[in-house]
Amino acid sequence: AQKITQTQPGMFVQEKEAVTLDCTYDTSDQSYGLFWYKQPSSGEMIFLIYQGSYDEQNATEGRYSLNFQKARKSANLVISASQLGDSAMYFCAMREGQGTNAGKSTFGDGTTLTVKP
Amino acid sequence: NAGVMQNPRHLVRRRGQEARLRCSPMKGHSHVYWYRQLPEEGLKFMVYLQKENIIDESGMPKERFSAEFPKEGPSILRIQQVVRGDSAAYFCASSLGATPAEQYFGPGTRLTVT
Numbered sequence: 001a002q003k004i005t006q007t008q009p010g011m012f013v014q015e016k017e018a019v020t021l022d023c024t025y026d027t028s029d030q031s032y033g034l035f036w037y038k039q040p041s042s043g044e045m046i047f048l049i050y051q052g053s054y055d056e057q058n059a060t061e062g063r064y065s066l067n068f069q070k071a072r073k074s075a076n077l078v079i080s081a082s083q084l085g086d087s088a089m090y091f092c093a094m095r096e097g098q099g100t101n102a103g104k105s106t107f108g109d110g111t112t113l114t115v116k117p
Numbered sequence: 118n119a120g121v122m123q124n125p126r127h128l129v130r131r132r133g134q135e136a137r138l139r140c141s142p143m144k145g146h147s148h149v150y151w152y153r154q155l156p157e158e159g160l161k162f163m164v165y166l167q168k169e170n171i172i173d174e175s176g177m178p179k180e181r182f183s184a185e186f187p188k189e190g191p192s193i194l195r196i197q198q199v200v201r202g203d204s205a206a207y208f209c210a211s212s213l214g215a216t217p218a219e220q221y222f223g224p225g226t227r228l229t230v231t
Contacts, residue, residue: 028228037222043225044224045208050219091159094170095220101214103148103150103165104150105150105152105220107161110159
């Protein structure tokens with residue numbers, strides 16, 4: 001069964017510093033995608049970054065990068081130069097591409113990030 | 118290009134009433150997914166639909182919940198005889214296919230049962 005584990009319920013970071021949010025996953029599928037979403041207090045789910053299981057390069061999107069270590073089944077999100085507006089809940093998620101779980105996403109329990117001025 | 122639309126954004130129902138949540142996928146998307154987020158928790162998969170078909174409803178509660186995605190019109194998540202435990206945020210997502218590519222999420226419907 002697919003599973004996402006986020007072991008950090010809460011994280012603090014100083015403004016302008018970098019922070020890493022941890023995510024490990026479990027799947028028996030060879031084809032899958034890993035995602036990070038930001039959920040601010042307003043509640044919407046904002047897509048941040050995507051990594052495919054066959055991608056050899058780590059994904060980057062502006063200040064966001066995904067540290068993908070396939071053998072360790074980890075997909076940590078790195079936010080560089082933190083801003084006050086980064087304070088939010090962050091969710092790691094996975095979609096499998098084959099089998100009975102194809103298409104649907106499995107989410108972790110989230111990490112609440114607080115950026116301190 | 119409009120994103121995934123959900124309405125209403127906020128819905129208040131009394132115990133025992135029915136709740137109808139609507140989701141219009143992105144243009145050209147024929148795959149729709151519903152997720153529920155209970156307070157202080159992550160999103161949990163409920164149901165996956167394509168036009169006129171339920172593909173996977175393994176996350177749907179056995180009673181009171183149903184979903185449809187008709188040939189014309191939005192996808193509907195229907196909750197009959199709501200109870201306080203149904204209070205949650207319900208998110209809809211859509212995609213072009215079932216490949217592990219990006220899913221696009223709607224803004225969610227926040228259901229409050231009083």
